[in-house]
Amino acid sequence: MAHIDDDLLKFEIPEVIHGIGALTKIGCCAKRLGGEKILLVTDPGIIRSGWIDEVIKHLEKENLKYVVYDNVVTNPRDFQVEQGAYLYNRENCDVIAAVGGGSPIDTAKGIGILASNHGNIHEYEGCNLVTQPVPPLVCAPTTAGTGADIxxxxxxxxxxxxxxxxxxxRSIMPDISLIDPRLLQTKPEDLMAATGMDTLTHSIEAYVSSLSWPLTDPHAIHAIELVWRHLLNAVRNKNVDSLVGMSIACLEAGVAFSNAILGAVHALAHPIGGLYDLHHGLINSVLLPVVVGxxxxxAKDKFANIARVMGVETRGMTREEAAGHVRYQIENLIHKLGMPTRFSQLGLDTEDIPLLAKLAQQDLCMMTNPCCFSLDEIEAMYREVW
Ligand SMILES: [Fe+2]
Structure with a gap:
């Protein structure tokens, strides 16, 4: 008989407040979490876009003190997490608020770990190694993509x-996510496209993951459908309907992947992100078609369902025929978005492929891919899109 834990599944999400104006609740949410002095984690781009001025008004309205940490870049660094944790402790903060994309939110999570656990951030790589409770965290995502707020x-x-x-x-799950589609209005087109492809990757990988189950599947498949309906419009027109649609797609994809975990696209993408400092969504977009193939x-039944929500008329097709359309549909979307399809277009060096393949095989996300890949197979996937 299998060990009893092997048969257990769980489902966890933060409190979610969604809709136009959700950001106005950031002060009262921080106060409700016990805050008196807030560490506000963000990046210079978000400050320039004016959202932090609005956040500060909401904090001041609740008589909250605050200090801002904004030394955050794409692909957040270990030393930035350490700087932020130093500031949190020096200023006697009691709640963290993250406003931005995946980078400020992941930085805020790392800061939370170091604020109440010993050592450096490298010691917490892996599964469930955070032992002490972290400070309360409220997030306001500005991109519909990463799902880091969920x-x-x-x-x-x-x-x-x-x-x-x-x-x-589990300790770094945010307490509250304030999802305000207004925040997507200031996002540049190329970033909207890349983070949208990250959302699509989250939902597909969670849907076919070996840990998917009836509480994650409906969110994953609906997120794919929403991306299909709204991403192109969100990139081209930024109309309210498409921004609301993408914000819900990102939320549902986040709910699904946080509980069902991810797969080989993320496993192959993480080593490239470490070595080259490219946007995570862009890397996923290049890898998604080959991994789906x-x-x-x-996972033929599930890919057949994906084809259906991607608008393929699947009636009368076998499940193999229907599933076979998914790769083509994704390639077609990438083409319409005008995104690159090969890493050579992004200036990457083929010499790195053996090292990347080794790191990808060890990545946590590979464990829940619907099949296992040998080192040669991983190298072959990289070479196909190089
Ligand atoms: Fe991702």
């Missing part, structure tokens, strides 16, 4: 080893 994942770059560390722990055989 998930128990944080990805932080190890700058010395030039690789990304995946931290997975390899995974299809191992």
């Amino acid at each position: 998930s128990q994942f944080a990805v932080v770059a190890d700058t010395r080893k030039k690789r990304k560390m995946t931290i997975l722990s 390899q995974n299809m055989e191992h």
